[in-house]
Amino acid sequence: MHFELTILGSNGAIPAYDRHPTSHFLNYNGDGFLLDCGEGTQMQMARYNIKRGRLDHIFITHLHGDHFFGLMGLITSFNLNYREHTLHIHGPKGIEEIVRAHFTYAQTQLRYPIEFHIVTDDRPQVVYENSQLTVESIILRHRIPTTGYLFREKPGQRKILPEKIALHEIPVSEIGKIKQGADYTMPDGSVIANHDLTTDPAPARSYAFCTDTVYTETFLDQIQGVSVLYHEATFVNMHRERAAETMHSTTTEAATIALKANAGKLIVGHYSARYEDLAPLLAECKEVFTNTELAIEGQSYII
């Protein structure tokens, strides 16, 4: 299964140096998921050839503008492009009221339904699920209620060893059960253990999206072993006081979370507009967690 992240907006609150407010696009086997929708997201999608047709779920972390001011434009363009199928918006209390207020004043009647799913910040929970994925909320600590999101693949089926199936002349009707882990009983009553017929499925992959937040370990257990962790790193260490004041994280804090969570990879972003050169941020992260990459707009990362 294809599982790929594309960065649409990498910057913090103020756009700068052609870096845009936060938005991440996840492609899971052709299904699109948008994480935050800063101003200009629809233009960034066009710029990087993101297909909108299969985007049915948008997840908003919190109601600071740099995380959702692009939502109204995207919704409106969907409408003008004759979208008919439902759009699901997952986000904090208030998001529905803001969206509906716009349409009231614009006297717009949407051609397609929007379903709002309010995500609370009291405890982590599964906020969305389909046959292949679950999405859980992650409780973050910021100036207003904020939740991250954790995408997890559901465990795959065991992989059949075709030569063993042939050898034992196992009928096709049994394959489904064997993929799910069942042993096979031969016509003579002898039992062949599942692990002689199959190999382990590919490990389930996961992507955690943690922005905006101070350093907090409250969600470490939840994201333990995550394949790719995105954690905001708005400031370098020298500006740690500013980070505390605005309830953001430093490079070292983001990298420490990645280390303690045993993440496969860390991607950092939400850069303060004061940094034109991002190399120092990357260097500080790598001192703590080697496998760190910068979120770069237009760049894709295979999960």
Next chain:
Amino acid sequence: MHFELTILGSNGAIPAYDRHPTSHFLNYNGDGFLLDCGEGTQMQMARYNIKRGRLDHIFITHLHGDHFFGLMGLITSFNLNYREHTLHIHGPKGIEEIVRAHFTYAQTQLRYPIEFHIVTDDRPQVVYENSQLTVESIILRHRIPTTGYLFREKPGQRKILPEKIALHEIPVSEIGKIKQGADYTMPDGSVIANHDLTTDPAPARSYAFCTDTVYTETFLDQIQGVSVLYHEATFVNMHRERAAETMHSTTTEAATIALKANAGKLIVGHYSARYEDLAPLLAECKEVFTNTELAIEGQSYII
């Protein structure tokens, strides 16, 4: 006086081909005025090196998203950049409610005051005035209440002919009155007519911003002789039915207004996303009104 228009967003409702939703920036002798503020306007300002410091007045034509979805981002960035002086927002009923709703949910307390000036669509009126300019609303016809804006320079003072002042030994204390059109009475009682001492001031320049609207002649008298007319031309003539349906104008309609208004120049824009090549729009306009230019983002036009 410097009087210059810069196009920040030239497209209609759906951004396309790196063309953005509507926004025009007027620089009058260093003072900035923003006309509409589509999504991405703050990024476009950065891209084209527009100085924000002296932008104190924003004029919004109507509450369709492609004309104001960039407003919240701009207001927020002003705040993050420690703006302190008042921002004036002129626009239709509802604009204040939408802006305030955002700040309520974001729990944002602005560092600077915003004053809202509600522009009604019942009759044209002066909505803003300073020592150099007046701004009038223009009543347009669209699907929701919509007003354009007409910027007019105030008539300048008459220009002194220095050699005549020297010849008649006119004291400096009289110059102010003469600039305002007074004749001069010599110590011997003889009168020198003003037109022997001065020449006419430079003609007052004007800029009319007319979007979005169907073809309507109701404001022709008001904009008669305008130096530069911006009139939306969303569609080519072939798509005139679509124009009527959506209450937009065609190329020929925009050019006809320019012709009947005796405009010095016509600029057209608000292009439908269906047109990648804009040359046919320009050609259709020029058939009716030769001095037409396309609104091109980043391009500046001296008024």
